[in-house]
Amino acid sequence: MHWADVIAERLSQKGDSHIIATGITPSGPIHVGNMREVLTADMIVRACERINLNAELVYIADSADPLRKVYPFLEEEHYSEHVGRSLATIPSPDGTGNYSDYFLKPFFSALDDVGVEYRVIDAYQSYQEGKYTSSTKTAIQNRSEIRDIIQDVSKRPLNDDWFPYNPTDDEGKMHGIKVTACDWPSVEWITEDGRTGRTNIEKGGGKLPWRLDWPARWNWIGVTFEGYGKDHSAAGGSWDTGQHLSPIFGSPPPIGMMYEWIYLKGRGAMASSEGNTVSGKELLDIVPPEIMRFLLTRVKPSKHIDFDPGEGLISLADEYERLEQRYHQKLSNIEHKGISESSRKEQQMIDEARKFELAQVKRHGTDHKDSLGISFSHLSTICQIKSRQEDMLSSLSRTHGINVQNPDARLLDRVNRMRNWIRSDWFPESAKIELSKSIEISNFNENEINFLKDFTKNAYSMIWDEESIQKGIKMTISESDLSPKDAFTTLYRCLLDRRRGPKLAPLLVELGQGEVLALLEMVK
RNA sequence: GGGCCUGUAGCUCAGUCAGGUGGAGCGACGGACUUUUAAUCCGUUGGUCGCGGGUUCGAACCCCGUCAGGCCCGCCA
Numbered sequence: 328m329h330w331a332d333v334i335a336e337r338l339s340q341k342g343d344s345h346i347i348a349t350g351i352t353p354s355g356p357i358h359v360g361n362m363r364e365v366l367t368a369d370m371i372v373r374a375c376e377r378i379n380l381n382a383e384l385v386y387i388a389d390s391a392d393p394l395r396k397v398y399p400f401l402e403e404e405h406y407s408e409h410v411g412r413s414l415a416t417i418p419s420p421d422g423t424g425n426y427s428d429y430f431l432k433p434f435f436s437a438l439d440d441v442g443v444e445y446r447v448i449d450a451y452q453s454y455q456e457g458k459y460t461s462s463t464k465t466a467i468q469n470r471s472e473i474r475d476i477i478q479d480v481s482k483r484p485l486n487d488d489w490f491p492y493n494p495t496d497d498e499g500k501m502h503g504i505k506v507t508a509c510d511w512p513s514v515e516w517i518t519e520d521g522r523t524g525r526t527n528i529e530k531g532g533g534k535l536p537w538r539l540d541w542p543a544r545w546n547w548i549g550v551t552f553e554g555y556g557k558d559h560s561a562a563g564g565s566w567d568t569g570q571h572l573s574p575i576f577g578s579p580p581p582i583g584m585m586y587e588w589i590y591l592k593g594r595g596a597m598a599s600s601e602g603n604t605v606s607g608k609e610l611l612d613i614v615p616p617e618i619m620r621f622l623l624t625r626v627k628p629s630k631h632i633d634f635d636p637g638e639g640l641i642s643l644a645d646e647y648e649r650l651e652q653r654y655h656q657k658l659s660n661i662e663h664k665g666i667s668e669s670s671r672k673e674q675q676m677i678d679e680a681r682k683f684e685l686a687q688v689k690r691h692g693t694d695h696k697d698s699l700g701i702s703f704s705h706l707s708t709i710c711q712i713k714s715r716q717e718d719m720l721s722s723l724s725r726t727h728g729i730n731v732q733n734p735d736a737r738l739l740d741r742v743n744r745m746r747n748w749i750r751s752d753w754f755p756e757s758a759k760i761e762l763s764k765s766i767e768i769s770n771f772n773e774n775e776i777n778f779l780k781d782f783t784k785n786a787y788s789m790i791w792d793e794e795s796i797q798k799g800i801k802m803t804i805s806e807s808d809l810s811p812k813d814a815f816t817t818l819y820r821c822l823l824d825r826r827r828g829p830k831l832a833p834l835l836v837e838l839g840q841g842e843v844l845a846l847l848e849m850v851k
Numbered sequence: 852g853g854g855c856c857u858g859u860a861g862c863u864c865a866g867u868c869a870g871g872u873g874g875a876g877c878g879a880c881g882g883a884c885u886u887u888u889a890a891u892c893c894g895u896u897g898g899u900c901g902c903g904g905g906u907u908c909g910a911a912c913c914c915c916g917u918c919a920g921g922c923c924c925g926c927c928a
Contacts, residue, residue, distance in 0.1 A: 352928060489926060537928050561923040562854040708888055811886035830888040
């Protein structure tokens with residue numbers, strides 16, 4: 328059974344209506360690794376809908392969180408004074424609006440593109456509106472019990488002056504502040520440099536510490552499921568203490584599921600704070616949204632993903648394309664039997680089908696009736712060889728029978744993204760088609776050299792179009808001692824430094840007669 | 852010191868919860884095509900299930916141990 332369906336079934340045993348929560352702190356660019364949390368939740372919501380459960384995805388923007396430090400992508404002089412303030416209360420890097428909205432906007436737009444439907448809860452606003460007030464009161468009333476639970480579960484002692492609420496000081500900061508007295512709804516505090524004051528909790532002047540904020544929101548939002556990053560999953564971690572604290576706020580803890588992080592191949596975990604990321608938008612600029620979803624549906628959340636935006640992404644996209652074809656040919660008709668009445672083989676086919684279905688942007692049915700039938704690797708070749716759109720389309724009409732006058736919108740969309748990809752830093756060297764810089768004569772035997780010399784001579788007199796070049800190659804081969812296969816290999820080795828390549832004649836047209844002849848001159 | 856996740860074919864992963872003849876896709880190899888848009892189609896190949904023990908008629912799966920990689924145990928989220 329697909330992992331999303333396993334969770335949905337577990338949820339069905341608890342009830343018919345579910346709130347699936349997800350939350351990310353908008354402290355910087357929201358990257359593909361962050362998107363795993365939301366997309367995973369979306370897939371679980373869809374799996375619930377399939378078995379007729381009510382399920383809603385709630386995204387909690389942790390905009391009340393303080394800016395923890397000046398991140399490398401921020402300007403030191405602008406942001407050092409804002410460290411400790413809620414993200415919702417400090418300016419955005421571009422000077423318009425607030426900090427959290429600045430990073431949330433492209434994130435929401437990426438979520439819309441990948442077909443995620445969600446209700447947004449803004450944490451800062453929720454504190455302002457008093458949504459957390461009753462939980463905060465509960466926390467303060469049960470201060471010593473909560474303290475005992477945290478110490479007991481996390482095995483870490485808390486200081487004597489520990490208080491279950493972090494107020495903001497007169498500068499709106501919550502770093503290094505201590506609560507000295509509480510007279511509901513006010514708390515008195517003292518800062519590190521000795522300033523004192525009072526803050527009204529009901530007016531949202533602060534927030535619960537994370538370990539309490541989490542179970543508190545489970546209660547007031549009614550969360551029944553939440554996925555959490557592996558950093559929360561240790562014994563004594565915040566998920567663990569949350570499970571124990573949840574009943575104090577008056578509700579059973581949600582069902583959870585740990586998910587692994589996404590790593591950037593060869594560069595470690597994606598982390599905004601280190602600038603080592605691919606944002607959701609960047610990924611969607613180069614591949615269609617279903618590929619981003621497929622990245623996550625094909626692997627269990629507990630697996631870490633070594634994301635490779637180069638070669639790996641091309642083969643991922645090709646794999647999706649083949650799966651789409653297979654889905655429409657046979658997988659779509661597979662009956663979704665229960666585990667007990669199907670064989671392992673049938674189960675694997677059902678899982679394949681589910682990987683595809685959950686990768687769809689559309690919530691019901693499939694995005695398209697059939698696959699495009701053109702692999703991304705082929706498209707990458709064509710886009711490089713045919714810089715003019717009409718040449719590319721006419722080529723595809725010969726090889727794949729597409730309609731030049733009225734090309735498929737999906738095809739044009741993929742071509743646009745592919746051209747972005749080719750221009751980007753992510754496009755892999757191995758997929759680039761480039762004329763060799765020089766020729767190493769000693770790599771070729773006598774017959775091969777003779778053939779190359781003949782070809783060079785003929786190339787001078789060719790009209791540089793596809794048909795003439797094709798004829799010229801044919802003729803030169805027929806007059807040489809090489810088999811056609813060896814002759815082609817020789818040409819690819821000489822021109823591209825590879826044993827195989829795109830169809831030669833159109834490639835040479837695109838590369839240009841002058842360039843090709845200049846290279847071939849080195850054979851003499 | 853304690854905990855969590857991962858380890859299965861050359862690669863990416865299913866299969867572990869519920870023990871019953873080791874699976875998929877890709878790659879590689881071979882063939883078809885005959886002069887190749889890294890093509891397409893067909894076929895073949897593929898494994899000490901990290902390692903060692905235990906339980907069992909039977910273990911990739913359960914238990915114990917161990918090794919490797921990653922992560923966590925903060926009045927951070």
